[in-house]
Amino acid sequence: xxxxxxxxxxxxxxxxxxxxxxxxxxxxxxxxxxxxxxxxxxxxxxxxxxxxxxxxxxxxxxxxxxxxxxxxxxxxxxxxxxxxxxxxxxxxxxxxxxxxxxxxxxxxxxxxxxxxxxxxxxxxxxxx
Amino acid sequence: xxxxxxxxxxxxxxxxxxxxxxxxxxxxxxxxxxxxxxxxxxxxxxxxxxxxxxxxxxxxxxxxxxxxxxxxxxxxxxxxxxxxxxxxxxxxxxxxxxxxxxxxxxxxxxxxxxxxxxxxxxxxxxxx
Amino acid sequence: xxxxxxxxxxxxxxxxxxxxxxxxxxxxxxxxxxxxxxxxxxxxxxxxxxxxxxxxxxxxxxxxxxxxxxxxxxxxxxxxxxxxxxxxxxxxxxxxxxxxxxxxxxxxxxxxxxxxxxxxxxxxxxxx
Numbered sequence: 001x002x003x004x005x006x007x008x009x010x011x012x013x014x015x016x017x018x019x020x021x022x023x024x025x026x027x028x029x030x031x032x033x034x035x036x037x038x039x040x041x042x043x044x045x046x047x048x049x050x051x052x053x054x055x056x057x058x059x060x061x062x063x064x065x066x067x068x069x070x071x072x073x074x075x076x077x078x079x080x081x082x083x084x085x086x087x088x089x090x091x092x093x094x095x096x097x098x099x100x101x102x103x104x105x106x107x108x109x110x111x112x113x114x115x116x117x118x119x120x121x122x123x124x125x126x127x128x
Numbered sequence: 129x130x131x132x133x134x135x136x137x138x139x140x141x142x143x144x145x146x147x148x149x150x151x152x153x154x155x156x157x158x159x160x161x162x163x164x165x166x167x168x169x170x171x172x173x174x175x176x177x178x179x180x181x182x183x184x185x186x187x188x189x190x191x192x193x194x195x196x197x198x199x200x201x202x203x204x205x206x207x208x209x210x211x212x213x214x215x216x217x218x219x220x221x222x223x224x225x226x227x228x229x230x231x232x233x234x235x236x237x238x239x240x241x242x243x244x245x246x247x248x249x250x251x252x253x254x255x256x
Numbered sequence: 257x258x259x260x261x262x263x264x265x266x267x268x269x270x271x272x273x274x275x276x277x278x279x280x281x282x283x284x285x286x287x288x289x290x291x292x293x294x295x296x297x298x299x300x301x302x303x304x305x306x307x308x309x310x311x312x313x314x315x316x317x318x319x320x321x322x323x324x325x326x327x328x329x330x331x332x333x334x335x336x337x338x339x340x341x342x343x344x345x346x347x348x349x350x351x352x353x354x355x356x357x358x359x360x361x362x363x364x365x366x367x368x369x370x371x372x373x374x375x376x377x378x379x380x381x382x383x384x
Contacts, residue, residue: 100359103228200345231356
C-alpha cells in the first residue's frame with residue numbers, strides 16, 4: 001500500500017476532545033482526541049463503511065496547526081477481515097502527508113508501507 | 129513470535145486511570161490508562177515475573193467496549209535482556225485479538241510479528 | 257540507523273505537561289507530555305536545527321522514573337526531507353536506551369532500525 005484511496009472523513013460526532021489543550025499558543029497544543037471513525041471509498045458520509053479507523057491524535061505545535069496520529073484500520077466484512085496499524089506526523093500545512101504502515105493482522109498480516117492522506121475540508125472547531 | 133504464551137494479568141494496582149473518560153456513551157470512550165504490569169508464564173499473580181509490560185491503552189468506541197494498546201515488553205533477567213514493542217486495536221468482543229510486533233531491542237533486535245491475546249477474566253471497574 | 261548522533265535537547269519551553277500525573281508514587285506516574293523539540297547535531301541549544309522531534313511521552317512506573325516515548329523526527333531542509341517514526345520504552349536508569357525505528361517517509365522511506373539515546377543533563381521539574 002503506497003497510497004490510500006480511502007478518504008478520512010471530517011471530524012465526526014464519534015470523535016470527542018478527550019483532553020483539553022494547554023495554554024501554549026493558539027493551535028490547540030496538547031489537545032488529544034480519541035476517535036472511532038467510519039472509512040468509505042468515496043468522500044460521501046452516507047456511503048457504505050469499508051473499515052473503521054480507531055486511534056488517537058494530538059496537536060503538537062505552538063506556532064501552527066500540526067498533529068500526530070496513531071490508529072488502526074479495522075476491516076470486518078466478507079471482503080476483508082483484519083487490521084492495519086498506522087502512525088505518523090500530520091504536517092497539516094502540506095498538500096499531502098505520509099504516515100507509516102508498520103504492521104497488520106488477518107488479511108493484512110505483516111503489512112508495511114505508507115498511507116498518504118489529503119484534507120478534503122476543514123470545519124471550524126465551533127462545529128463540535 | 130506468532131503467539132504469546134504469556135498471559136496479560138488482570139488490571140492491577142500498578143494501573144491507574146490517568147485521564148477521565150468522556151461523556152460519549154457508556155463504554156468509557158476516551159479513558160486513557162497508563163500501565164506497568166508484571167508478565168508471567170502462567171496465569172498466577174504470584175508466579176515469577178518474566179517481563180514487564182509498560183505502555184498505555186484507551187477505550188475508543190461509543191457503542192461497545194473496544195480499546196487500543198501500545199506498549200513495550202521489557203525483559204531484564206539473566207535469560208533475556210531487551211525490549212519488544214507492540215501496538216494494535218483490542219477488539220474486546222473477539223475471543224482472541226492480534227497486535228503488531230513492530231520492533232525490538234537487545235536480545236529481540238528488530239523483532240517483528242504478531243502477539244495474540246486472550247482475556248482470562250474481566251473484573252468490574254468498581255474494583256479499582 | 258543503529259545509533260543517533262543527534263542529542264535530544266533538555267526539556268524546553270516548547271514542551272508542556274499536558275496531563276497531570278496520578279497520585280501513584282512519587283515518580284509522575286501517568287503524566288503525559290506532548291513535545292515539539294528542535295534536534296541539533298551537537299548539544300548546543302543555539303546550533304542550527306537539523307530536524308524537529310514531535311510526539312509524546314509519559315511516565316509509567318510507580319517506584320522509579322521510567323517513561324515511554326513515541327514520536328516522529330521531521331526533516332524539512334535542502335539536505336533531508338521526510339520523517340522517521342520512533343517508539344519505545346525509556347528505561348531512565350540505564351546509561352543508554354534503545355527505541356525502535358519502525359518506519360519513515362520521503363528520504364527515509366521505510367526506514368527501520370534502532371535509535372540510541374543518552375541523557376546529557378537532568379534539570380529539576382521546578383524549572384518548568
